[in-house]
Amino acid sequence: MTRSPLVLAALSTQALHGLAAVGVEAVRERGDVDAALVTDADGGRWVVRAPRSAAAGAALEAEVAVLRLLAPYVDAGVLPFTIPVPEGFAPLPEGGRAVVHAPLDGEPVDLSLLSAGPGLAADLGRVVAAVHELPLTVAADVGLPVYSAEDYRLRRLSEVDEAARTGHVPTVLLERWEAALEDVTLWRFQPVVVHGDLGPEQVLTRGTRVRAVTGWSDVSVADPADDLAWLLVAAPADAAESILEAYRLRRTDLADPHLEDRALLVGELELARWLLHGVRTGQDDVVDDAVEMLHELAVAVAAG
Incomplete structure (x- = not known):
């Protein structure tokens, strides 16, 4: 299933309680994943990613699990770069979930x-x-x-x-x-x-x-x-x-x-x-x- 930027923006408001989306634009994403950049009412920006297939959903879940383990190494400076930090999730009707994180610099x-x-x-x-x-x-x-x-x-x-x-x-x-x-x-x-x-x-x-x-x-x-x-x-x-x-x-x-x-x-x-x-x-x-x-x-x- 392919999701429009507007649908992705709606998912971001489910993933982050209190987020009011006022702008959205599509983001190119590798693989079988839809992505968008959402702007909230306070000027904050968020990336929302949603898998189109079960395989893509499994890959996204694997990535989230790895990111949780990597986070302490980033915080300690062992890894000299930043990584996506999942801030919220929204369930998808067909199963699986969308993930929301802040955009990365660079x-x-x-x-x-x-x-x-x-x-x-x-x-x-x-x-x-x-x-x-x-x-x-x-x-x-x-x-x-x-x-x-x-x-x-x-x-x-x-x-x-x-x-x-x-x-x-x-x-x-x-x-x-x-x-x-x-x-x-x-x-x-x-x-x-x-x-x-x-x-x-x-x-x-x-x-x-x-x-x-x-x-x-x-x-x-x-x-x-x-x-x-x-x-x-x-x-x-x-x-x-x-x-x-x-x-x-x-x-x-x-x-x-x-x-x-x-x-x-x-x-x-x-x-x-x-x-x-x-x-x-x-x-x-x-x-x-x-x-x-x-x-x-x-x-x-x-x-x-």
């Missing part, structure tokens, strides 16, 4: 503008490292996935096998990925708490600092390379070096010589995941987009 990070040195690139590295330093109970205590390194390698291999069965992945990529996934020396890492869905829209910045991180529904204990892949693939090379250097300095116990290799591999495997998403959901435009990117990557790999 703008989506533009990786193309990053430069080397102690500025934003380094802060991104420190922020990712801070997440990876969290105790594993942040995921385990709310029933989120906890993988061993070997479990996670096999999970990635299964995804490649599934992508291969679609017939859309060029042979040169399948051979490259399977070789990397069969090389167990690459996969000797210590699993950590990972955000699991980091990207420009989830990391909000102001100047040279990360101000907020959102989108916590995919938290798990898994490969730290997952949270670094988007940065190392898309950032300028010199900025990527600064990200990695700051990341390594912030980690207290990091013995992972193949972290960067896996992160770059994960960046490539995201294309297979995008393809599988399109196939599973029957979205031909997503499949076509993934196929085009896979062939571009295959050409680049073949060219050396």
Whole structure:
């Protein structure tokens, strides 16, 4: 079910007792979620988010549970950024609930503008490292996935096998990925708490600092390379070096010589995941987009 901004504004008044909504505008939200920015009579602003499906509702509930566990680490400065703080909930007629929180400060990070040195690139590295330093109970205590390194390698291999069965992945990529996934020396890492869905829209910045991180529904204990892949693939090379250097300095116990290799591999495997998403959901435009990117990557790999 898709909800209009006006319906979302009405939900916000149910979630926050005494709130009088005087303005509302739609907000773009990733996934199967409707969102709006509501202005109240006192000039306060609130984000209201409502899932459109049972799966989206479950993801939202998982995020709320994680946010409750993260809040003390934010308050103590262990996590050097803000997160959404749920302030109220409104039940939905079909089940589940909408959540309301204050808007977060900052703008989506533009990786193309990053430069080397102690500025934003380094802060991104420190922020990712801070997440990876969290105790594993942040995921385990709310029933989120906890993988061993070997479990996670096999999970990635299964995804490649599934992508291969679609017939859309060029042979040169399948051979490259399977070789990397069969090389167990690459996969000797210590699993950590990972955000699991980091990207420009989830990391909000102001100047040279990360101000907020959102989108916590995919938290798990898994490969730290997952949270670094988007940065190392898309950032300028010199900025990527600064990200990695700051990341390594912030980690207290990091013995992972193949972290960067896996992160770059994960960046490539995201294309297979995008393809599988399109196939599973029957979205031909997503499949076509993934196929085009896979062939571009295959050409680049073949060219050396």
